[in-house]
Every structure is written in structure tokens, then in C-alpha cells.
Amino acid sequence: MNEITLRGEVRPEDAAAVRALTEATGKFHGHEVRVAVELVEERLQKGESSGYHFLFAEEGGRLAGYACWGPIPCTAGAFDLYWIAVHPDRQGRKLGRRLLAECERAVRRGGGRRIFVETSGRPDYAPTRGFYEACGYRREAALADFYAPGDDKIVFGKALAAGDDVDKKPT
């Protein structure tokens, strides 16, 4: 098994890799995959001013997982985790937790106080909700019938403590 390497730099080939990865999970609709790819493209076009930050996890030169987050406009220090996904072949090795922990460190370094993440209340999303809860996220809100009738939006949030690891960087 190869070693996982993390990088925050966004490269043109990441757009196709994110498409392949989000499709491979089988978790996302076609329009959701398109949004995931658009965020990569917008970051490539506009750089950091896009407001989208990424962390890519690679193993043997292939994308094993990634996270995408950014500051929420018109807030002081609130961030949204837009995407986090791990390739199905790479799941079960705590890569999601590692990506999320590194994302939280980056948010703290950027002056963030809180991270929010939205997911579905549908039964098939129970593992996703369990993942956030296991990572210290609290269920903050439920919006009934948000995504579709019977498909609620659940908002999880986590208050970030000022850590002692502010000088650490993802390696």
C-alpha cells in the first residue's frame, strides 16, 4: 500500500480527477458532480480570491480523496466545508478524518472560528452524519424538505478552539 500525500495546490488535472472521484463514490447526482468540478475550475481561474480552498490526498499518483472549503461571505470567521469525498477503494482507512482535521487546521490558520457542513437527512446518509458526529460536529439544524420532499437538510457545526498547531502545515 502506497503512502498518502496531501497537497493544497490546485492543478488543472484536478478537475477531471474530482469528477472521476465524485462519480466513483456513487453518492452524488450528476448536477452535484458538476458543481464539485466547477469549484475546482473557479479556483483555477480566480486563485484564492475564488474563496475555495482545497486539500487533495494522493496515493501512488492517483486522487484518493479531497476536501473543499471556504469562508462564508458576510460572516466573521464562519467557514463552510463544501465537499469531502474519499474514493470507495480507499475508504476505511480514516482518510476522511485526516482530510477533515487538516481542513480544520487550515481554517484556524485563516482566522476561522466555526465550520459548518450540510448533508442530507435521508436514511442512506446515516454513515455521513455519523462521520461528522464522530469528528466532533454537532447537529445544529434540520430544514424539512429542503433538498426534495422528504429529504431534509441537516446542518452540522463545530466550534474551532484556537489550536497550538497553527504553525503546522499539511505535508
Add this chain to the structure above:
Amino acid sequence: MNEITLRGEVRPEDAAAVRALTEATGKFHGHEVRVAVELVEERLQKGESSGYHFLFAEEGGRLAGYACWGPIPCTAGAFDLYWIAVHPDRQGRKLGRRLLAECERAVRRGGGRRIFVETSGRPDYAPTRGFYEACGYRREAALADFYAPGDDKIVFGKALAAGDDVDKKPT
């Protein structure tokens, strides 16, 4: 007192008028005013594909109030009310209610099921929250410290009944 006329068409001069109106309310920060104007500009550039829909209320050729809404990406029939504002000189005449009712009709015509609107939980926003409640919106969620420490985000929602007014248009 002049008659109020409503229009959904967006014109280049609306960008400056929205800036002046949102500044005149004294309710919005500079960066919020910029976002309000950017939505007008994006609509002018991209048309309906921007996802931003507007309703302008004019009185004697001047902007008296406006609303801006759009479909929430990756949902089936959920809409966000992004902005609603009435000029301070024009308040107290139920123009806000009229704009909101017309917005709801337009959302229904566009296949919308629900409207969400976000506002602050700060004491000085009590009139705004009271406005939404008076218009049939229910407090669906509160996200602690969202905008800033001590400044919660309150999400209001309203389920839109299939109305019998689907063939009515704003006049």
C-alpha cells in the same frame, strides 16, 4: 403619493439604484451592499441562467423597494430569498409584504415548493424577524455565532401551497 409599479425586468441602472437603496436603509454593511449589487450585475451579464430573479417596486420613477430570489442549487424546488429591502421613506405601507407575496407567486410559477430566508438573531433584527413571521414564515433553524460571535443566523421557511393564482403576473 404616487402609485407603485412592479417590474421583473432587470436594467443596467438597477445596479446603482440597489446600491443607493440598500445603503439608505442603514441595515447593511458595506460588504453586504456590494453583494447585493453584484447579484444585479451577475443577472445583467448572465440573464436568467444567473439564477437570480428580481422584482423592483418603483414610485415616481424612483426605486422604492426590491426583492431578489432564486432556486437553491442541488435542490428540487427550494428557493432562497436573497434580498428584500424597502427604502426608509417608503416603509410602513406594506410594500415589503407586497414584494414578498409577488416573489412567492413567481416561485410557485417556477415550480418552487419552499422558500427559505436567512437573517440575524441580533436584537436589532427583531422587526425583520417579525416581518417574516407576519408573512407566514416559520423559524426553522438557528445557527449559533454564525455571522460573528453572538450573532446567530436564523433560518425562516415557508411551504408554498399550490395556488390558484398561477396565471397572475405582477402588474
